[in-house]
Amino acid sequence: MESIKSIYRIGNGPSSSHTMGPKKAAKQFFEQNQKAKTFRATLFGSLAATGKGHLTDVSIASVFPEGALEIIWKAKEFKKRHPNAVSFEAFNENGDVLSEWTAYSIGGGAIVDEHTKLEESHIYPFKNMDEVLRYCNRNGLHLWEVVEAYEDDDIWDYLRKVWDIMVASVERGLENEGVLPSHLKLPRKAASYLIKAKAYIGSMRKRAEVFAYALAVSEENAAGGKIVTAPTCGSAGVMPSVLYYLRSQHNFSEVKILRALATAGLVGAVVKMNASISGAEVGCQGEIGTACAMGSAATTQLFGGTIFQVENSAEMGLEHHLGLTCDPVGGLVQIPCIERNAFAAARALNHNAFAMLNDGRHRISFDKIVQTMKQTGHDLPNIYKETSTGGLALFSGMADDE
Numbered sequence: 001m002e003s004i005k006s007i008y009r010i011g012n013g014p015s016s017s018h019t020m021g022p023k024k025a026a027k028q029f030f031e032q033n034q035k036a037k038t039f040r041a042t043l044f045g046s047l048a049a050t051g052k053g054h055l056t057d058v059s060i061a062s063v064f065p066e067g068a069l070e071i072i073w074k075a076k077e078f079k080k081r082h083p084n085a086v087s088f089e090a091f092n093e094n095g096d097v098l099s100e101w102t103a104y105s106i107g108g109g110a111i112v113d114e115h116t117k118l119e120e121s122h123i124y125p126f127k128n129m130d131e132v133l134r135y136c137n138r139n140g141l142h143l144w145e146v147v148e149a150y151e152d153d154d155i156w157d158y159l160r161k162v163w164d165i166m167v168a169s170v171e172r173g174l175e176n177e178g179v180l181p182s183h184l185k186l187p188r189k190a191a192s193y194l195i196k197a198k199a200y201i202g203s204m205r206k207r208a209e210v211f212a213y214a215l216a217v218s219e220e221n222a223a224g225g226k227i228v229t230a231p232t233c234g235s236a237g238v239m240p241s242v243l244y245y246l247r248s249q250h251n252f253s254e255v256k257i258l259r260a261l262a263t264a265g266l267v268g269a270v271v272k273m274n275a276s277i278s279g280a281e282v283g284c285q286g287e288i289g290t291a292c293a294m295g296s297a298a299t300t301q302l303f304g305g306t307i308f309q310v311e312n313s314a315e316m317g318l319e320h321h322l323g324l325t326c327d328p329v330g331g332l333v334q335i336p337c338i339e340r341n342a343f344a345a346a347r348a349l350n351h352n353a354f355a356m357l358n359d360g361r362h363r364i365s366f367d368k369i370v371q372t373m374k375q376t377g378h379d380l381p382n383i384y385k386e387t388s389t390g391g392l393a394l395f396s397g398m399a400d401d402e
Helices: 016-032 045-049 056-061 129-139 143-150 155-175 190-197 202-222 238-250 254-274 288-302 307-319 337-356 366-379
Strands: 010-012 038-044 069-074 084-091 097-107 110-113 226-228
Touching: 010 016, 010 155, 016 038, 016 045, 016 056, 016 084, 016 097, 016 110, 038 045, 038 056, 045 069, 045 084, 056 069, 129 143, 129 254, 129 307, 129 366, 143 155, 143 254, 143 288, 155 190, 155 202, 155 226, 155 238, 155 254, 190 202, 202 226, 202 238, 202 337, 238 254, 238 288, 238 337, 254 288, 254 307, 254 366, 288 307, 288 337, 307 337, 307 366
Parallel strands: 038 069
Antiparallel strands: 010 226, 038 084, 084 097, 097 110
16 A cells, blocks of 8 residues: 555645646656647546636646647547546647657546556555454554554654644635635635534534534635645545544544544555545545545544444445545536535544444445445446536536526
8 A cells, every 4th residue: 555645645726636636747747848848738538527627727737838838628538547637748849749748647636657556656565454454453553553653754744744734724714705716606604604503502513513624624625725635635624624623522632633644544545545536537435435434434543443443434434425426516626525525524423423332343344345436436437427427517506596
């Protein structure tokens, strides 16, 4: 498995696969071809289908000199390695091709090409969650201790930075009001949800607070704010809202929060290696489903669950999102993405409660759910995988009176 740093990437929204990844690829290509006079970027598949709504063209163009880049859109043409493909070409003053390169944005801001062997970046010797659990059980370890054993020495400093940015995105989102950028004119709701939460007591107040925190981060992401992928931009609101809520309710220390982040990161890394966290590849089950599994695992870890209860909690987080389609209205990470973060955060807390009431034994393992999610994603038609050609994406999203 890769480092959990590949799950927690710091950057600006609205999309890790459609904004962060393509911009990273553009920078790499431009740095290698700075003597070229003009450039061309051809977007394929999902990158082309929802690139406008995700600001793919804006993010790529920002890398090159003004007027030096031509962008071509080929939404109906899919490359074999991944639905998110972009080909770059560099030309001299005579129009001769100096260099060509095709990159694939595989989710979470990660970029690969035809020559990339993902195994080379693996730092963990485990193939799945079952192997992780057996290692932990044999050595009396918890999941976060596995992270500590195999990651670089700076992992806790990195997770501390991740947590700081998560907190900042929650608090910034709670302060910001107004309308989100796009033709949908969608109003921000996080601030009002937090105010309304104070009018309630008991479980209703707590649930409203969780909703407010998740909306805050998701709205910041939709506005292009600085967030942390967990594991993607579109699902970035789940982990921060769950941990921010638990810290405020139970006064967990920073050390405990960082260990929960480590455990959740390991869960995300297992999914990424054995299935996918890309909505363009497996639908929203790979984004929100994985985020919910991560949040569920983190919560159960914080409440003292065993490694088996943590695995059970994570399994429920992914299982109950199986088949979830990625059908963003207008190709924007707004409808239904923002609300999905809020409901996934609430589900994560419920999964913890369910897991802590039992001994962690259950029939379907986390690994089997990951395999099922991968197959389900393969079986989903492309119209439900971040192309905005099916499902909710068929609706305009505009107010009824318009």
